Amino acid sequence: MFIKNWLRLFSSLKKEKFSTMNVFIQKLNPITGANDWIVQNEDYDYHQEVARSAFADMLHDTERNQLYEQAIKAAIEKMHAVGKRANVLDIGTGTGLLSMMAAKHGADSIVACEAFKPMGECALKIIAINGFQDKIKVIPKRSTQLTVGDGGDIKERCNILVTEVFDTELIGEGALSTFNHAHKNLLEKDSIVVPTSATIYAQIVECPLAQNWNKIKDIFNDDGELLIRVPDSINNCLGSAAVHDIQLSQLPQSSFNTIISPLPVLRFDWSGKTPFIFERSTINTIKSEADGKAQVVFMWWDLQMDIEGKLILSCAPHWAHPLTKKKKNGVEIPWRDHWMQAVYYLPQEIIVKKDQEIHLISCHDEYSLWFNLTENLKITDVHYLNPVCECGLHVTFSRTRIGQMNDTRQRKKFLSLFDKHVNSNSVIIILSDGFYFGLTAAKLGAKKIYFTETNHMSRRILHDFINHNNLENVEVMSSLNQLKEIDFTEVTMILGEPYFISSILPWDNLLFVYLLKGMRKFLSNTVQIFPVKAVIKGIAVHFEHLWKIRSPLKTCEGFLMKHFDDLIEDSSNISDDNVEAQPLWEYPGIALTKETEIVSLDLVNVPETALKVNGSFFLHGNLDCNGIALWVEWHLDGTPKNIISTGPVSAVEVGQKINWDMYTRQGVWLFPSKAVKNIDYTFKFDFNEGSISFTSH
Known part of the structure; x- marks a missing residue:
């Protein structure tokens, strides 16, 4: 078999006119469990890194873009109003968007740094086609490597800093060290920072659904008889402090009981007017709003973009978002996949009564957050410790x-x-x-x-x-x-x-x-x-927002982004498969077809030949199709009641939202919207190679 695979490889190389641009690598095939020798572009890792930097969904975030632009404009005007030049530093410029906004609004000098070489080169091209090549200097370095002074990267310290170095956990990308270094080495004393500060919010809830992603339950039969008890090593484990980022707005509000409503627990001042603290804990003493088990902390943050506090960017879920009250007037809550909300699991559940006094402890180090809750006023050191999994469960398996x-x-x-x-x-x-x-x-x-x-x-x-x-x-x-x-x-x-x-x-x-x-x-x-059979199924979907993670920008806030689109598309074609895994319950989508059976595989007597199936999804309704969702049904013993599906959990109705299984990830192929009546597809399964491919045309 080994020799056969090598001969097949060399045969394919001749057809592809093999050059030094391709190399042999070993890669785990998850279907066969074997390490296969495959032919891959020698710059595969590079292209994969480029493709993964496709933060198009962030640049599709109109509210984010516009708030940044308004804050940049206000900062430049403020400097000019006091008779100063507006010298802008853009850290981690990416496409150069924020720098171009600064140029558009009259900044006197702009220095943009970008350590990721392909993105820096892309920024140069984007800046040029938008006509700002003479106004913006792009430096291919990390901000911590920049030098200031004669002969340095920057002639003089800047007085306006614009940057976006945040993640779902706010500080996970090193925001604290980035801002701290900039103020010490790159900025004037009274500089303006965009954004100027951030606030982290926490909501304490009882949520058995979320706790399912954290704690294993004992096993009972239908009569309530205990069959298998979970070991004490797992039950008593503090769990992991690793962030669980999800789209909280898609979590049913009926699935949780609020113990403590959202409250601000940590504030970060990016302006440099107060010292940066890299390890800190705060205590909020509050009264429980309801009876229940305090199990989980929901977390999100907002950014104050300007000095006056008029421009606030909130990452709150819909029930706590400041725009919720305005939604009746047509204001939509922004969708973000780059900044989601987070779930943190309390090390221990606490049963509380309404109006009972409890103490929420919020902690952070340079890169991460964690929370604890106690009824005891005598706080001990253990309440400040970052929980570490000792049972093995939380580090071996994903939350899903x-x-x-x-x-x-x-x-x-x-x-x-x-x-x-x-x-x-x-x-x-x-x-x-x-x-x-x-x-x-x-x-x-x-x-x-x-x-x-x-x-x-x-x-x-x-x-x-x-x-x-x-x-x-x-x-x-x-x-x-x-x-x-x-x-x-x-x-x-x-x-x-x-x-x-x-x-x-x-x-x-x-x-x-x-x-x-x-x-x-x-x-x-x-x-x-x-099981006796595996049935692979699919459905054509109009995703409300998910398409943005793979959609070309074309333009962003009036700036041409062609070079960015080309860069991502070229690298994605080299490094990405058509189908990727996503937890689709977090991403609303409308069914455009009924469930379609693509192929049924007999697991008892698997045909060990190449299988090719052609078919079509026949679309209904007026919505465009921008994705195909795929999943597997595992038929345990051939009876209809013993089918385990990794797809929809209720009957699919064309034109209605699909309710997906929350404990698995589905496959999805995203593409530009298609206003067509049907989508043809080809499914291939080569048993000997252990390869499956799905393409539409």
Whole structure:
């Protein structure tokens, strides 16, 4: 097989007229689980980095752009009003947009720095085609490398700083050190900074839905009998302080109970008038507004763009956004994927009563935030510690995966499968990662269960479950080679969730089939295999906003952006696949078609030949199509009630919003809007290569 793959590679190279621009690299194939040798552009990493810098959704953010421009204009006018030159420094210029705004409004000198070389070169071209090449100096350096004075990068210190060095967590891109260095080395004493300050807000809630992404639940049967208890090591773990960024506006308001309404907890002064503090904690003593469990902190921030405080950019979810009250007058709340809201999980849940006094502790270091809540006035050092996962769960699995483990609908379907097929003679091999729910088969009477857990941390967690529940009929294999040690004549069932840590796209979990193939010759013909079928489905969608993350700009606030569009498109064509993974529940979309079955794969007897399917999505309604959403249905045993879908959770109605599963990521292909009646597609699955491709035309 190895030689065959090499011959195929060299054959393809001849067809492509192989040059020094292509190289062999090893890359993990998530479908086969093997490291394949592939031909790739020698600058692949470079192009991937360029493609990932496609912050077009940020430049599609009209409110952001206009607030920056208004604040820049006000700063320049203020300098001119006191008889000073307006000398602007733009840190991390990107496309050069903020610098061009400064030039448009009469800045006397403008220096823009950009450390990412391809973006700096792109900025030069954009600045030139917009006619500002004589007004803006672009320096290919980090701001911390700039020199000031005769012979330096900047002749003299600037008196206006414009920059956007923020992320969802506000300070995660090093904003504190960037501003601190600029004030010490690059700016005059009384300079104006755009934006001038930021405020972080926190809302304390009880939210079982969000807690599903953080805490694993015990497993019960339909009669309420406890089957599997979660180990104390997991229950008592403080979790991870890592930010969980989501589109909070898409979280149903009925899913949470507000314990403390949004309040400002941390303020950052970018103006330089107060010292920059890189580690800090604040305490807010407040009274609970309702009975409940304090579980989660919702966080977002706003920027004060100008000195007077007239221009405020808010990242609040819709229920707390200052524009919400104006929405009746046609004002839409801005959509942002570059600055979302964040969820932080409190290290410990606290049961509170209405009007009870509690203390919210908000902490940050140079790059991150974390929160704690206490009823005790005697605050101890532990309340200030950044929570670190010790159980392994929170560092091994994504938030989405932890939620999937808790999915009640999925649990019921597996219980139904076990009730029907597991008995005292059952010897089961489980081919999945982190399928701890499979332990219920042991409690339901299985003779023996063999888990294949190749990931060290996942294996450690599984052992904790086994020991905590005193299970003696379970054995854990650290590698697939260990399966050779078992008596395959006794095996009655092969079971997969299927889920694998290496999976990204929904069909990557077909790795189950390749693992199964390796042991088929050892299995008897009577062995039961679950799931029995995988059905890949798709639907044409009009996404309300998601298209912006891949959409060309053309122009931004009147400035031509062609060179940026070309740069991103060229690199994306080299480094990106058509389909990417997204949690579509966070991104509203209208169904333009019914669900379309693209292909049905028999997992028990997989045809080991190349499969090619052509089909069409027939569009309905007047909305343009700007994306195709794709997912997999796993048919556990062939009965309609035992189907696990990674797609919509309710019937799809054409012209209506799609309700997506919140515990998986779907595949999506985004493209410019198409006002057509149908979209033709081609789906290919090469079993031998372990490759799947989806294209539309």
